[in-house]
Amino acid sequence: MDFKDSLDEEKFRQEARAWLAENAPAHELPAGKKLDDAEEVTRGRAWQRAIYGGGFAGITLPKEIGGRGGTIIEQVIFSEEEARYKLPKGPYIGIGLGMALPVIGKHGTPEQIGRFADATLTGDLTWCQLFSEPAAGSDLAAVRTKAVRDGDHWEVNGQKVWSSWAHHSDWGILVVRTDPTVVKHKGLTFFVLDMKSPGVDVRPIRQISGASDFNETFLTDVRIPDSCRIGAVGEGWSCCMTVLMGERLGQGNPGLLRKLARYAEDTPRASGTALDEPAIRLALADAMADERAERFFQARLRTMVSRGENPGALAAMVKLAYASRLQQSAGLAMEIRGSDALAPAAEDADTYDIWEDYIWSTAMRIAGGADEVLRNQIAERVLNMPGEMRADKDIPFNELK
Amino acid sequence: MNFDLSEENKILAEQARSLLAEHATYDRLRALIGQDAEWDEALWRALAEMGFLGARIPEEYGGLGLSDLDLGVISEALGRANAAVPFVSSIVGVADALALAGSDEQKLKWLPKLASGEVIGCFAYGEGKHGWRPKPSGVRFDGGALRGAKSPVADAGIADILVVLCDHEGAPNLAILEMDQANITRQKRRAFDQLRGHYEIRFDGAQAELLAHATPDLIDRLFDRIAVQQAFENVGAAEACIHMARDYTMERKIFGRSLASYQAIKHKLADCLLQTEFARSNTFYAGWVASDAPEQLPVAAAAARLSALRAFEGAARENLQLHGGIGYTFEANCHFYYRRERLNALSLGPKQYWADRLIQNMPDEQGEAD
Numbered sequence: 001m002d003f004k005d006s007l008d009e010e011k012f013r014q015e016a017r018a019w020l021a022e023n024a025p026a027h028e029l030p031a032g033k034k035l036d037d038a039e040e041v042t043r044g045r046a047w048q049r050a051i052y053g054g055g056f057a058g059i060t061l062p063k064e065i066g067g068r069g070g071t072i073i074e075q076v077i078f079s080e081e082e083a084r085y086k087l088p089k090g091p092y093i094g095i096g097l098g099m100a101l102p103v104i105g106k107h108g109t110p111e112q113i114g115r116f117a118d119a120t121l122t123g124d125l126t127w128c129q130l131f132s133e134p135a136a137g138s139d140l141a142a143v144r145t146k147a148v149r150d151g152d153h154w155e156v157n158g159q160k161v162w163s164s165w166a167h168h169s170d171w172g173i174l175v176v177r178t179d180p181t182v183v184k185h186k187g188l189t190f191f192v193l194d195m196k197s198p199g200v201d202v203r204p205i206r207q208i209s210g211a212s213d214f215n216e217t218f219l220t221d222v223r224i225p226d227s228c229r230i231g232a233v234g235e236g237w238s239c240c241m242t243v244l245m246g247e248r249l250g251q252g253n254p255g256l257l258r259k260l261a262r263y264a265e266d267t268p269r270a271s272g273t274a275l276d277e278p279a280i281r282l283a284l285a286d287a288m289a290d291e292r293a294e295r296f297f298q299a300r301l302r303t304m305v306s307r308g309e310n311p312g313a314l315a316a317m318v319k320l321a322y323a324s325r326l327q328q329s330a331g332l333a334m335e336i337r338g339s340d341a342l343a344p345a346a347e348d349a350d351t352y353d354i355w356e357d358y359i360w361s362t363a364m365r366i367a368g369g370a371d372e373v374l375r376n377q378i379a380e381r382v383l384n385m386p387g388e389m390r391a392d393k394d395i396p397f398n399e400l401k
Numbered sequence: 402m403n404f405d406l407s408e409e410n411k412i413l414a415e416q417a418r419s420l421l422a423e424h425a426t427y428d429r430l431r432a433l434i435g436q437d438a439e440w441d442e443a444l445w446r447a448l449a450e451m452g453f454l455g456a457r458i459p460e461e462y463g464g465l466g467l468s469d470l471d472l473g474v475i476s477e478a479l480g481r482a483n484a485a486v487p488f489v490s491s492i493v494g495v496a497d498a499l500a501l502a503g504s505d506e507q508k509l510k511w512l513p514k515l516a517s518g519e520v521i522g523c524f525a526y527g528e529g530k531h532g533w534r535p536k537p538s539g540v541r542f543d544g545g546a547l548r549g550a551k552s553p554v555a556d557a558g559i560a561d562i563l564v565v566l567c568d569h570e571g572a573p574n575l576a577i578l579e580m581d582q583a584n585i586t587r588q589k590r591r592a593f594d595q596l597r598g599h600y601e602i603r604f605d606g607a608q609a610e611l612l613a614h615a616t617p618d619l620i621d622r623l624f625d626r627i628a629v630q631q632a633f634e635n636v637g638a639a640e641a642c643i644h645m646a647r648d649y650t651m652e653r654k655i656f657g658r659s660l661a662s663y664q665a666i667k668h669k670l671a672d673c674l675l676q677t678e679f680a681r682s683n684t685f686y687a688g689w690v691a692s693d694a695p696e697q698l699p700v701a702a703a704a705a706r707l708s709a710l711r712a713f714e715g716a717a718r719e720n721l722q723l724h725g726g727i728g729y730t731f732e733a734n735c736h737f738y739y740r741r742e743r744l745n746a747l748s749l750g751p752k753q754y755w756a757d758r759l760i761q762n763m764p765d766e767q768g769e770a771d
Contacts, residue, residue, distance in 0.1 A: 380667070
């Protein structure tokens with residue numbers, strides 16, 4: 001066990017740090033001001049182009065598709081160093097690098113790789129994910145959006161939902177049903193979709209936060225060339241698994257609890273501050289212990305990955321823990337501040353940030369694997385407990401009630 | 402960066418685990434309770450023979466000079482087996498107190514015998530209703546003599562020597578003394594954990610000496626280090642509870658299907674496992690810190706203690722619950738852990754102490770490994 005960088009890691013860190021010192025400041029976002037979405041995406045593309053120029057784009061992606069062919073530890077080191085600056089990083093870049101390219105790299109043809117890999121690594125192409133539907137979330141294989149073959153094209157009809165930043169994406173990764181006469185997992189096929197195609201209608205969803213990061217995407221008689229099919233017809237589910245593997249090994253939000261302790265200290269009580277209250281210290285300490293545990297648990301998973309081991313459903317634990325902790329911590333923060341947190345002074349930016357965390361945490365508990373689905377996965381795949389009874393097992397999709 | 406046990410750690414863990422699987426069976430625990438035994442002496446001898454007792458004791462004092470992480474994997478195995486031995490008292494407590502604060506002469510006198518298991522130590526710090534570390538202590542060291550009372554003191558019935566947290570000239574200090582003398586009386590109490598004897602001890606001018614280098618800071622560090630080892634124990638015990646519950650619910654049929662196939666059961670055990678794996682991460686880190694980055698010890702130890710106890714608490718309770726009525730019987734094995742969890746939760750100070758220690762010592766910036 002050793003938490004210090006190895007010689008190679010230290011060398012990589014120095015290289016990344018030096019490059020960032022020279023290049024990152026020019027791309028930093030203005031403090032305390034929210035840019036409009038289009039402006040943020042433009043800045044995000046520019047920063048990604050700079051990263052590409054510096055040789056740090058797609059650190060863990062194989063060299064054959066234009067990545068750096070580096071280790072997951074190097075990716076972590078780069079992200080740590082990058083996090084020292086306030087840079088435009090959003091799903092519009094992350095989905096391309098973390099989802100679209102791995103699936104195109106693994107299941108795509110050399111032509112498809114040539115067409116999409118570099119353009120994505122340079123930030124020229126931004127991506128969104130067109131997976132979930134109103135009746136297919138946790139049960140993703142139940143998607144109804146269908147594609148029917150018509151010569152060298154496919155005609156697609158249906159509705160996708162929760163597509164982050166689809167309104168500012170050039171392309172989407174899409175899973176649809178191409179054969180309703182077989183069991184649900186087997187009738188799916190994977191495509192990439194040009195979001196400017198006729199028949200693609202992106203409508204923002206008004207969220208409980210008031211923002212509209214997510215969209216509904218209606219697909220009406222959309223024609224997709226067969227050259228945009230990724231993998232074989234009927235191989236869609238295995239492509240989805242490749243995509244979702246990448247979704248769970250993300251980063252937490254270190255330092256959240258330290259911020260919370262300062263917030264408590266900034267909240268006066270009859271004598272002293274809220275941070276002097278035993279009950280609050282207990283709750284904060286528990287949350288801090290969790291935050292640290294999550295960080296070290298991720299380090300364990302990265303060690304496994306760097307040795308070529310697959311952490312499997314262990315990775316689900318990170319997301320399961322993080323989302324609930326964010327909700328609990330933000331809820332606790334509001335209680336620490338008390339009634340003032342219900343309608344804070346206009347300049348009280350900290351409390352408004354806590355509102356955002358509290359509201360967003362509830363989406364975190366649902367998106368990318370709902371709590372309940374993750375618990376099933378952990379019980380079944382780590383503890384080897386029995387799977388759920390599936391009423392749709394072995395029944396063709398078009399015969400399901 | 403490498404966050405995993407080394408091959409050497411893993412071999413040691415496997416040796417400890419297989420030794421305990423052989424010697425420390427649940428039937429053995431039941432027999433010990435039936436005999437009202439103070440401890441499992443045969444197991445203690447076997448642990449000594451394998452060198453486990455002296456694992457962390459420096460080589461020049463008769464030990465193997467291994468790391469805190471090495472001792473940790475042994476603690477974890479002992480926790481998993483719910484072993485009835487005075488390991489925390491004699492090795493994690495007294496031997497470490499001597500190693501940290503003893504003079505060379507004191508170390509030479511006692512450490513080799515603690516390592517070999519020939520001498521057993523117990524660590525007396527609690528003072529009844531006044532709590533685990535009252536300041537000032539009601540036990541005074543003065544002119545080579547100790548006066549006052551301590552309770553509960555674990556493993557005092559089998560101990561040859563004691564380290565006593567006491568007051569000397571207005572500051573906390575540590576005294577060491579031999580049990581076999583006229584002005585010490587010990588009275589056995591009924592103990593919540595049936596596998597570890599607890600005593601009240603009265604000192605009436607007992608002959609003692611101070612450990613040469615005990616300072617208040619060092620005493621805090623000693624408790625941090627005990628907390629780290631006990632976190633390993635708690636993680637091992639939590640894992641044992643989860644596996645016991647999983648195995649039982651897989652076997653047990655209810656309404657025509659296995660109990661383990663119900664989501665209510667799966668979700669409980671998934672949560673217990675998450676808590677335990679997270680606690681293990683904090684605990685491994687604290688084990689590494691204890692040897693390699695001691696400046697981070699207070700925070701790492703407190704975090705390990707808080708999360709490992711939470712994991713053990715949940716797992717011990719749910720394990721019994723998921724066994725249903727059979728879990729409430731002496732013949733089932735849930736109760737060993739259900740009692741041991743309370744022993745570990747209450748014996749090393751309240752949650753509040755560790756919460757305060759964590760918050761007070763939290764570094765301002767990311768001054769630690771990521």
